[in-house]
Amino acid sequence: MINWLLSAVLILLLVYVILLKRELRRLKTTITTLSERQAYGGRLSLEFREKNLLEVVDALNVWIDEVEKKGQVYRESEENIKLTIAGLSHDLRTPLTTIKGYVQLLPITEDPVKRAQYITIIEQAIARLLSMTDQFYDLTRIETKQKEMELRPILFSTEVEEVLFSFYEQFRERGIEIEFLANSADRTVLADRIMLTRVIQNVAQNLLRYAEGHVTVTFLEASDAVTLQVINHVKPGTQVHIEKIFQRFYTENTSRSNTEASGLGLYLSKKLVEGMGGMMTAQLSDDKFTLLIKLKKGI
Template sequence: MMVLCILLAMLSLFLSLKLIYQRKLVQKVKKQIDFLIDRDTQTEIMVEKTDGTIQDLAASINHLLKKYRSMGQEIERSDTLFRDTITSLSHDLRTPLATANGYIQLLQEQDLTGEQKEYVTIAGERISAVKLLLDQLFEFARIEADELKLNCRNTDIHSVLRDVVASYYGDFEQKKCVPYIVIPNQPAIIWGDPDALTRIFSNVVYNAFVHGEGNYQITAAIEEAQTVITIKNASSSIQQEDIPHLFDRFYTTDQSRTKKTTGLGLAIAQRLVTRMGGQIVASLQNGIFAIQVVFPIVNS
């Protein structure tokens, strides 16, 4: 009986020491994983060759690391190829497009019949749409490649918003849907690039103008040391399942594909907002689609 108790005690001690040792090995593996998470390195997980189970675990982790590193490299190569292709297309097509647009303008100055004028107008609109697509593709490629340098400084975001809304006011009047606008006279100074802010608001307002179906609202307010800008419109083309994807590149809703949009406007806006430390979110409630842009103000 005594011998059995001694054997059980020794077995218990052995198992306890083995458990402690395995725990230390697991902690060592965890530290190596934590080290590798934020680093671009080809280093593998290393463990002592004294425990087969932990060695197998390390081998499986190294296999996963190799697989995901390979996938990451492939994605990076694809993105680089995409950006290079877009840049080349933009450069190669701009000159012939400018030439074609020049001929369209010459034709518009001629004495044309009503039907001929209609055809020339349609051709001009198609050329403008292609030019817009190329411009947005080129801009998006520069943003993705981190080649677009922002000139951030203290900027009154309310003033920028007013200028953009004013530039679209005539378009809304022609559509016979004058928006409800509330932009405080009080300046809201943020740290941002005025040109980038203009692009952000232009893209969001243009998106509302093209896809909206009335009940337009453009408001700005200062809330808890932040400026909150909201652009709303009625919409039947956007569904709740579209919301998580609206800022993805080239994403368009099924019903909006007929409106000849690039699917890049909101993607560009989202990336510019993020680069300047702001937030942009989309929501849909009771048929009202809203995009909200939030920036911290620096004069509070």
């Protein structure tokens, strides 16, 4: 009886060892080919479910998940770099080409009126270049976490009014009328003044490029936040893809080419608002475009 039991135990141990070794060989093969299968999900599994082996596989799967997440972040970062280089090259080429063309015209132009006009165009192109480089600089500092926000209580509606008023002549030239609604009292929010100014400037530039006619500006107050709401009619022929407007280098398609748009304005603005602990969203209904900027209330 004892010999029979001993034989049975030995057979069971032998089977256990064989199954364990087979499973270890399978795991070794799977781990060896892990890099080839990562794009399709590289988690490990067991056919022979032994407790200690399960614990090892679970620990390996946690490590694999972390590696795959880091790999995904790296791939996205690599794509962003390629996109940034392509977008930067495209956006800088237009004003540089403009400057080059009119600089070549200046020496052969004797008409003082035309020369003054060419110089004005060159100055405007240089201003666009400086604005673009500032945006790229801000974007780089934000995405590499080098930019720290100095959040202080700021009068929201006062800041918005001052920035939009600085664009008064440009709005007037394009037939855009800004109307402030429900603005009897000012609202204080926590924000970085320089970055908030940049956000509102980008909003104004967006209005100049794509808005038509009447624009309404409203401040919506909640218990813990204040939301700036800007509503405008979009120009005829403008195709707005609402799901893409906050993507880097996205510009709306219009019936005429827009040489001033860098495609960074709303993307950068959203990053800046989020850096100040706020939220920036947009809505589109028929030909009405609504931009919402929500910031925390100041003390």
